Each structure stands twice: as C-alpha cells, then as structure tokens.
Amino acid sequence: MSGALASIDVERAFGETVEGEAVVSEEGFSPRYDLDRWSGVITKPGHKLEGTQIKDKICFFPTAKGGIAAGWAFYDIKCKGIAPKALVFGVTNPVMVQGAVFANMTITEGWSRSPREVIKTGDWVRVDPARRVIELLRRGQP
Amino acid sequence: MQLTSEEQAMLRGERGAAVKDAIEYLIKVGEFWGAERLVPVTNVHMMGDIEIMGDGGLKWLECTAEKKARCAVNITTNARSFDFPLVERLRQDKGEAAKEKKLIGLLQQMNVSTTDTCINYQTLYQPHLGERVAWGDTGTVIYANSVFGARSNFESGPAAFAAALTRRVPEYGFQLDRHRKGTFVVKLEADLDDLADWGAVGKLVGEPNQSYFQVPVFTGVKRSPSSDELKHLGAALASYGSMGMFHMVGVTPEAPSVEAALGGNTPHSEITIGNAELERLYRGYDLGDGKCDLIVFSGPQLSLWELKDLAERFGERRIRQGTQVFVTSSNGVLSAARKLGYAQKLEAAGATLMEGVCFYILQNLSQMRQRNGWTNMISNSAKIVNIIGAHRFNTILRRTQDCVDIAVEGRLR
Numbered sequence: 150m151s152g153a154l155a156s157i158d159v160e161r162a163f164g165e166t167v168e169g170e171a172v173v174s175e176e177g178f179s180p181r182y183d184l185d186r187w188s189g190v191i192t193k194p195g196h197k198l199e200g201t202q203i204k205d206k207i208c209f210f211p212t213a214k215g216g217i218a219a220g221w222a223f224y225d226i227k228c229k230g231i232a233p234k235a236l237v238f239g240v241t242n243p244v245m246v247q248g249a250v251f252a253n254m255t256i257t258e259g260w261s262r263s264p265r266e267v268i269k270t271g272d273w274v275r276v277d278p279a280r281r282v283i284e285l286l287r288r289g290q291p
Numbered sequence: 292m293q294l295t296s297e298e299q300a301m302l303r304g305e306r307g308a309a310v311k312d313a314i315e316y317l318i319k320v321g322e323f324w325g326a327e328r329l330v331p332v333t334n335v336h337m338m339g340d341i342e343i344m345g346d347g348g349l350k351w352l353e354c355t356a357e358k359k360a361r362c363a364v365n366i367t368t369n370a371r372s373f374d375f376p377l378v379e380r381l382r383q384d385k386g387e388a389a390k391e392k393k394l395i396g397l398l399q400q401m402n403v404s405t406t407d408t409c410i411n412y413q414t415l416y417q418p419h420l421g422e423r424v425a426w427g428d429t430g431t432v433i434y435a436n437s438v439f440g441a442r443s444n445f446e447s448g449p450a451a452f453a454a455a456l457t458r459r460v461p462e463y464g465f466q467l468d469r470h471r472k473g474t475f476v477v478k479l480e481a482d483l484d485d486l487a488d489w490g491a492v493g494k495l496v497g498e499p500n501q502s503y504f505q506v507p508v509f510t511g512v513k514r515s516p517s518s519d520e521l522k523h524l525g526a527a528l529a530s531y532g533s534m535g536m537f538h539m540v541g542v543t544p545e546a547p548s549v550e551a552a553l554g555g556n557t558p559h560s561e562i563t564i565g566n567a568e569l570e571r572l573y574r575g576y577d578l579g580d581g582k583c584d585l586i587v588f589s590g591p592q593l594s595l596w597e598l599k600d601l602a603e604r605f606g607e608r609r610i611r612q613g614t615q616v617f618v619t620s621s622n623g624v625l626s627a628a629r630k631l632g633y634a635q636k637l638e639a640a641g642a643t644l645m646e647g648v649c650f651y652i653l654q655n656l657s658q659m660r661q662r663n664g665w666t667n668m669i670s671n672s673a674k675i676v677n678i679i680g681a682h683r684f685n686t687i688l689r690r691t692q693d694c695v696d697i698a699v700e701g702r703l704r
Binding site: 161162163177181182183184185186192193194196212213214216217218219220221222224225227228229240241242243244246247248250251256258 | 316319320322323324325338339343344345346347348350351369427428429444445446447448449450463464501502503504530533535677678680681683685
C-alpha cells in the first residue's frame with residue numbers, strides 16, 4: 150500500500166485492519182500485572198509505561214508477561230470501552246492470542262525489525278493482519 | 292486445519308450452538324499458531340472469577356448457558372476473588388459478591404466442578420506422562436508439563452472452557468515434542484533451604500529470559516525437591532518468565548540426562564545460581580517506608596504441608612497487634628488442616644485463613660490497601676511479589692521464617 154513512511158513485516162497475525170496512535174514499550178506486558186483494568190492506564194510502579202493510557206492505542210510490546218488472565222481481561226476491557234485497538238508483540242504467548250481472539254482484537258507476533266528503530270510513541274500506524282504488515286503512516290507531534 | 296468428521300459436525304452446529312462457537316474459536320487460535328489439527332484432552336482447569344471476567348464476561352457466560360452448553364470432560368476452577376464469609380470483614384463489594392455467586396451457579400449449571408483452587412495438581416488431578424490436558428493458571432500448566440510430563444499450553448478461561456465443551460485443543464506449543472526441549476541450562480549451586488529460595492530461582496531465571504518458548508534445564512540440584520518446592524519454582528518461572536515448562540535433570544520425567552532434556556538443542560546460555568545470587572536478590576528489595584503490617588502466604592494456595600509447617604513455625608507465638616497475616620488455600624486442604632488442628636493453630640496465632648481464593652485476585656484489593664494504609668506487602672512467594680504490582684503495593688520477598696518473625700516482632704529486615 151502506498152503512502153507508508155516505513156513498514157514492518159510480522160510473522161503471525163489475527164484480526165481486522167486497524168489504524169491508531171502507537172505506544173511503543175521497551176518492557177513486556179500483562180493486563181493483570183501492569184494495567185488498571187478500570188481506567189486503561191498502566192499502573193504497575195516502575196513499569197516503563199507507568200501512567201500511560203492504552204485505550205484505542207496500537208501497543209507495541211517486546212514480550213508477554215504472566216498470566217492466564219488476559220483471556221478474559223481483553224474482553225472485559227473491550228466491554229468497558231478502554232481496550233487498545235491492537236497488540237503488537239515481538240514474542241507473545243498463547244493467552245494473549247486466546248484473549249485477543251475472544252475479544253476480536255487485532256494481535257500480531259514477530260517482527261522483521263524492531264519497532265523501536267522506526268516507530269515512536271505518538272506516531273500514527275496501521276496494522277494489517279491479512280497482509281501481515283505494520284505501516285507507519287505519519288509522525289506524531291514532536 | 293485438518294478436521295475429523297466429528298469436528299466437522301461440531302462446526303456445522305450439529306452438537307449445539309455453544310459447541311459450534313467453541314470449535315470456531317479454537318480453530319482461530321490454532322490457525323494463529325499454525326496448528327494442523329485438534330487433539331483430545333482428558334481434563335480441564337479454568338480460570339473464571341468476576342474480578343477478571345467483569346460484567347462483560349458474566350454476560351457472555353449467561354448467553355453461553357442459554358445455548359445449553361455442557362462441559363464434556365472433567366473441569367475444575369481456579370482460585371477466585373471472594374471467600375464469601377469474609378466479604379463483610381474485608382469490606383468487599385456485596386454487589387460484586389452476588390455476581391460471583393451467580394457466576395459460580397452458571398458454571399455449575401454447565402457441568403463445571405467449582406473447586407476454586409490453583410493447586411489442582413497437588414489436590415485434584417495428576418495427569419500421566421504424555422497425557423493431554425487444558426489447564427490454566429500458569430502455575431498449573433508449568434507443573435503439568437514439567438513435573439508430570441503431561442501436555443498443556445497456557446489455557447486462559449475462554450480457551451479452557453472451549454476445550455471442555457469440545458474435548459479438544461489445537462495442537463501447538465507444548466502439545467508438540469519440538470517445543471518441549473530445553474533451550475538453556477541453569478546450574479543450581481545454592482542450598483535452596485526455603486520455599487522462597489525456589490521462587491527466587493524462578494525470578495532469577497525467568498526475568499532475563501522472558502519467553503513462553505524458553506525451557507530451562509536445571510542441573511546440580513542437591514537433593515530430591517518436594518512438590519511444594521517445585522510448585523514455587525514453577526509458579527515463579529511462569530510469572531517472571533512467562534514460561535510453561537522446565538526440566539530438572541534426574542527429577543522430572545523428560546530429563547533423565549542433560550542431553551535428553553535438551554533433545555538435540557544447543558543451549559543458548561548457561562547460568563549458575565549460588566547462595567550469593569540469592570542473598571543479593573533478597574537484599575535488593577526496597578523496604579519502602581519500613582512498614583510491615585501485611586504478610587501474605589498465598590499465590591499459589593498452600594498445601595497441607597505448608598500449612599502444617601507454618602503452624603509449627605508460629606507455635607505459641609502471636610502475630611503483632613495491627614499486623615495482618617493472610618493465608619489462602621483450597622476447601623479440601625483447609626478441611627484437612629482443620630481436622631488435624633493446623634488451621635486452629637494458625638488462627639490462634641492471629642492469621643486469617645481464606646478459602647478458595649488467592650490474595651492478589653481479591654475483589655477490591657486496591658481499595659483494601661488504601662483503607663488499611665498498607666504500603667509494603669511481604670511474602671515468601673516470589674510469584675505474588677511479582678503479580679500484585681498493578682495494585683501498587685511495594686512488595687518484598689522474604690524466607691518463610693523471616694515472614695513469621697516479621698509478623699510476630701514487627702521489624703522488617
């Protein structure tokens with residue numbers, strides 16, 4: 150697709166094509182360990198994204214942490230209207246996938262290059278599971 | 292994905308709407324992972340509590356019950372967020388407690404045995420080598436794969452429930468031989484005299500190797516570890532490392548030797564863990580404001596032997612006024628502990644015994660923390676020290692005897 154400033158190929162993907170503001174994390178993620186599931190804010194003290202709102206964002210995480218809880222938690226936060234639009238993992242685990250599929254939330258795993266090389270928090274990106282690609286559409290405000 | 296004629300019938304809706312939904316869901320998950328087929332399971336363990344399911348999850352369960360869903364294999368439930376007789380004392384939300392009861396009723400209606408325990412592998416069902424099961428939470432899965440040599444992926448609530456409706460899981464991850472081989476080696480030189488030490492090893496190994504598909508191979512263990520020690524190790528590996536399997540040479544069934552455990556893999560690294568590494572880990576905890584009025588024995592629930600040991604450690608000593616000690620276990624274990632007098636001893640010391648719950652999933656925990664002015668949480672469980680983070684506790688791992696001494700003397704060390 151034309152117009153992309155940069156793109157990253159992903160290995161595995163599920164869900165609909167979505168566009169949104171990127172949140173790029175250096176640290177892994179668990180909705181039970183790290184997230185306040187009533188506000189959509191990452192609240193774990195010391196998490197590299199502590200204080201970050203993930204509602205409607207496209208979240209890039211290098212790894213998945215923990216836990217079985219994501220299976221229900223993604224559906225719950227979607228029902229509460231505070232879910233991210235997509236989860237983009239370097240390495241994920243089955244629970245994240247089971248949870249995302251259950252909540253019909255876009256999820257991908259594996260990347261051809263590290264998102265941190267090309268995408269910054271605040272940039273506008275598109276995740277296209279059918280084409281297994283993530284595209285940087287425009288830069289965020291500096 | 293290749294489907295049998297029975298699976299195709301499920302997909303066409305011939306086994307009911309709930310089974311159709313379940314198999315469609317399992318196929319989507321399987322396709323993500325490149326699974327080629329579904330495989331049968333004999334036992335399911337699911338997480339399903341109102342704290343994590345929320346109103347949306349409860350509504351989904353109601354809709355599924357209306358479709359006349361009925362689980363087709365033995366299925367048990369994990370720890371939940373209420374011990375109902377304690378709702379008032381802990382000032383938990385009565386509306387949410389009512390929802391939890393409703394949720395339990397719906398699960399029972401669909402043929403789920405609501406055992407509410409995260410130590411099913413110690414108390415309810417012990418699968419054999421190669422047996423395929425669909426379990427969650429993560430501590431149950433890593434124990435199944437590693438200690439029993441059974442086969443399970445991390446199966447979250449919806450996935451486990453779908454497995455119970457269809458008697459199947461997609462074949463990927465730890466269902467396949469190729470993912471069960473060791474990927475790196477951990478040489479154990481530490482004495483590992485306390486359950487907290489085993490959890491600490493899980494943290495030291497899991498944190499820097501965070502990946503579901505990393506499988507550590509432990510060597511050098513000085514003696515035959517107990518089920519509780521392996522429980523704390525596994526729970527911490529799963530919690531810090533998101534790992535679903537480990538080998539321990541000479542201990543676990545797929546590790547008669549290092550070579551067998553690695554199965555042809557070249558280990559990417561070799562770590563050594565000695566006493567010095569453990570001491571450094573304990574010293575590394577920030578003691579915050581120094582308060583020590585909350586000590587928790589939970590995550591995973593305690594076995595009968597842990598309760599007995601704890602009762603002996605408290606003996607005639609009494610927990611300091613203003614300090615709260617919570618101990619969680621299952622109905623079965625607590626019934627036995629009461630029959631044997633261990634429960635009464637712990638209660639006489641001033642501990643609160645909680646049934647069918649785990650501390651970190653208690654409903655209203657953040658509010659409870661604020662109301663009680665709790666800042667630090669001290670535990671001998673490396674898992675709970677990690678997992679409770681979103682509730683904004685400052686957590687400190689200490690050995691079991693230190694936890695008991697802190698509870699009695701009120702001095703954090």
